[in-house]
Amino acid sequence: MPRPGKNSHKLGDIVRQFGGHLIGKPDVTIENVATLAKAQHGQISFFANSKYLSELKATQASAVILSAKNQDLISLPRIVCDNPYAYFAKVSDLLNPKKKAIPGIHPTAVVDASTQVAKSAEIGPFVHIAQGAIIGENSIIHAGCRIGENVKIGTACCLYPNVVVYHECQIGNNAILHSGAIIGADGFGIAEENQIWIKIPQIGRVIIGNNVEIGASTTVDRGAIDDTVIEEGVKLDNQIQVGHNVRIGAHTAIAGCVAIAGSTVIGKHCKIGGASSIVGHIEIADYVNVSACTLITKSIEQKGAYTGAYPFSSHKEWLKNASHLRHLDDLAETIKLLEKKITDLERK
Amino acid sequence: MPRPGKNSHKLGDIVRQFGGHLIGKPDVTIENVATLAKAQHGQISFFANSKYLSELKATQASAVILSAKNQDLISLPRIVCDNPYAYFAKVSDLLNPKKKAIPGIHPTAVVDASTQVAKSAEIGPFVHIAQGAIIGENSIIHAGCRIGENVKIGTACCLYPNVVVYHECQIGNNAILHSGAIIGADGFGIAEENQIWIKIPQIGRVIIGNNVEIGASTTVDRGAIDDTVIEEGVKLDNQIQVGHNVRIGAHTAIAGCVAIAGSTVIGKHCKIGGASSIVGHIEIADYVNVSACTLITKSIEQKGAYTGAYPFSSHKEWLKNASHLRHLDDLAETIKLLEKKITDLERK
Amino acid sequence: MPRPGKNSHKLGDIVRQFGGHLIGKPDVTIENVATLAKAQHGQISFFANSKYLSELKATQASAVILSAKNQDLISLPRIVCDNPYAYFAKVSDLLNPKKKAIPGIHPTAVVDASTQVAKSAEIGPFVHIAQGAIIGENSIIHAGCRIGENVKIGTACCLYPNVVVYHECQIGNNAILHSGAIIGADGFGIAEENQIWIKIPQIGRVIIGNNVEIGASTTVDRGAIDDTVIEEGVKLDNQIQVGHNVRIGAHTAIAGCVAIAGSTVIGKHCKIGGASSIVGHIEIADYVNVSACTLITKSIEQKGAYTGAYPFSSHKEWLKNASHLRHLDDLAETIKLLEKKITDLERK
Secondary structure (H helix, E strand, O other), X not given: OOOOOOOOEXXXXXXXHXXXXXXXXXXXXXXXXXXXXXXXXXXXXXXXXHHHHHHHHHOOOOEEEEOHHHOXXXXXXXXXXXXXXXXHHHHHHHHOOOOOOOOEEOXXXXXXXXXXXXXXXXXXXXXXXXXXXXXXXXXEEOOOOEEOOOOEEXXXXXXXXXXXXXXXXXXXXXXXXXXXXXXXXXXXXXXXXXXXXXXXXXXXXXXXXXXXXXXXXXXXXXXXXXXXXXXXXXXXXXXXXXXXXXXEOOOOEEOOOOEXXXXXXXXXXXXXXXXXXEOXXXXXXXXXXXXXXXXXXXXXXXXXXXXXXXXXXXXXXXXXXXXXXXXXXXXXXXXXXXXXXXXXXXXX | OOOOOOOOEXXXXXXXXXXXXXXXXXXXXXXXXXXXXXXOOOEEEEOOOHHHHHHHHHOOOOEEXXXXXXXXXXXXXXXXXXXXXXXXXXXHHHHOOOOOOOOEEOOOOEEOOOOEEOOOXXXXXXXXXXXXXXXXXXXXXXXXXXXXXXXXEOOOOEEOOOOEEOOOOEEOOOOXXXXXXXXXXXXXXXXXXXXXXXXXXXXXXXXXXXXXXXXXXXXXXXXXXXXEEEOOOOEEOOOOEEOOOOEEOOOOEEOOOOEEOOOOEEOOOOEEOOOOEEOOOOEEOOOEEEOOOOEEOOOEOOOEEEEOOOXXXXXXXXXXXXXXXXXXXXXXXXXXXXXXXXXXXXXO | OOOOOOOOEEHHHHHHHHOOEEEOOOOOEEOEEOOOOOOOOOEEEEOOOHHHHHHHHHOOOOEEEEOHHHOOOOOOOEEEOOOHHHHHHHHHHHHOOOOXXXXXXOOOOEEOOOOEEOXXXXXXXXXXXXXXXXXXXXXXXXXXXXXXOOOEEOOOOEEOOOOEEOOOOEEOOOOEEOOOXXXXXXXXXXXXXXXXXEEOOOOOOEEEOOOOEEOOOOEEOOOOOOOEEEOOOOEEOOOOEEOOOOEEOOOOEEOOOOEEOOOOEEOOOOEEOOOOEEOOOOEEOOOEEEOOOOEEOOOEOOOEXXXXXXXXXXXXXXXXXXXXXXXXXXXXXXXXXXXXXXXXXXXX
């Protein structure tokens, strides 16, 4: 069942807007995007991975976005461009524009008189906005969000239902926060005295730059003394934990379920694979890629790719192999000894 | 302190209802279930693991559920059956029936006029149900749940407090969603252009079959273009992340804190251990068991058990052994060299 | 920009209250705490890690907390004590006291008539408190919290927005629960019969002692039959999963993203590193430290430090080394064979 977008556009208009080279008639109407395999009449798809060649050849799409080297693989109407995936993102955004704020405060919302809520902002049911908070123009705060005292939220933000932003935190413009995201809860700051834990008040904030997206149930802790900082353009997937006083550099993307311990600094333009962990108090350079499920235990000073996952195998194979890990040092010692013995034998 | 169930039943009635063979008087009254160790008069327990033999022999339970091979271990009233644990599950459900919907919409709920909420459904305080949503007969939507536009929720579902279901998603009958579950947030779809991330609109849905349970704070992302699908009978524990366009086959059970990256297909009747991770764009066959804390990095075509965790040891031992992992290749080279030298020596 | 605390105190008063030895004038006024690097006039900092020696020497703080062995490193006013970090915690708490309850129930809250809410408690907007629940003196229940039937919450607790506590659970005094924490959702109890999962009703509770802190989006499941127990003084960071029937011993601290499977017992005074996992049905002794990202697969009977993480390296190095892990057993066999051959050669 084809899914209509909220707009439709002709191919010629699309190319005028986003560039690229159109092969085919400009008056083909595009109603939405689709995958090569499922596309139907009126839909546009993209080809960026040779694995999908057979789907490309068989596609029912009305047009395809692809790169110059692939432009002769099909005879359908097609847009030729340098970065088909990014081009596709823009076309999809054109056809599926994000929901605009419907200005106004829902009558069930509780908004303190001291707040500054922009007239163009949309405040949903059961939202609570505490003293001194500021909500920028065209922002949408969906049902059940909790905005703490003196929080600042920029323009054109979207907070999905049940997001919590603790007191004093700041969020830039064009942010998207998904449901269950918790911004500014206390960091894990405790001091041990006589075997009892004493809480250290967490008096820093969380400061989030422009164009940041934060996934569902991701938690970003407030700073212990200074602030936790998420720079502009950072994209965080779901269920990520960001400890207190972490700084994440601009345009870094982090996949789901990553754990980042306190006071660690991550560079700009990094890509961190899902379910990885990063210990506290270290620094990671710009342009570092970390593979999935890797524990980073010390600072990384050079850009590049880093990995540290144990390879899986059948359970039976694993049992045979993994038991040696507890004796690797003995194994290495044995090898050294053998080397010596062989040298002795060779001398004779 | 014994905990009374909400019903009481006689042993004879239980056996009439669920089968099995009763040894002992049928008019013994059972008020609730208990563990062997803590059971008291009026309570029924089960024995399914020989580790608990001494607890069985000492139990104060009024009756025990066990298998034929163990039926002579005690002289208490007992129900003999093939699968004592499953039998116990049914007896416990009989004695502790799930809460029934109390029909009606709480006066504080905000329910759009265009929705179809069954008359027998219970809608709790501060629930928001947006345009076009459908809530089936006998379903309970607890306090603070957010039901997005055009969402369909089947019959006899239970959404615990503060569940969020984004627009267009569909949930089958008899679903249980625990608090903090987020269904249908955007998948992590971003395209890089000039070192900036462009968001790809996530226009797919989440489609959930019948008899699915989803744990607390588990997140299931909506599809990027096509849908994310959870088939019938799937059981998801807490804090699981399901990426966009994942498909989880019927009757698969996944333990807590598992991360599943986008577009991966998991077969039917699989069991995935806690804290495991599964990379994107792979396929896992039916009847695959994955151990706890294992990273699955490529497709699994054969049913069976798979493992990939690093064995723990004392920190001191670990330090000695783990350092060799960064030099395993050198070690293997050394061994090859030694083999050659020995062959040379033997020839002499 | 210096951040004023909510109180100010003179150094002399601080030492009178918390002990330690003051070097310098007692009438220096302290308005808040700060890091050595960012401290300004009117702020007090601490020195507990020699890594920050240059920051100590350059600090603009009005006073510093340090130990006797370091007391001569600077000439600023300073408090000399045995445990500077714990001392700092107390001073920060003095200057940044936790928010006190403003007695009263917000008019939007839905509080069942059968509940007992202390007069001194603060109940925020959109809170739902179900039948029979008890809220102790001076506790704060922030916006959007859901308190189930017959829940007991002690005195001076703070539940941040959108916390959920399921029916029958109990929380001691002075608890702090951060947003998104879910207490008492069903454990993952399912029995397999004919390849279908049958749910086992989860009829236990969660019992939480005094002085416990629970982080954002941490989930603690209710017991299957008996209770899940968190003893006094336990500190749980964010996104931790505690399975049903787990017991966590007093004063144990657990860092973020740890997964603890059902029925496991963790001792007192343990420290569990972030992103670690602990399988079910095992026992961990008192005073055990587990490193980050370690999977504990069997009981630990001795106190001490335990580790099990795979060391990361550049992806290229990892590729070379990790491939051998699937052949470690062959490698070990080869070494044994070589040993035998060498012994044979040596004999000749």
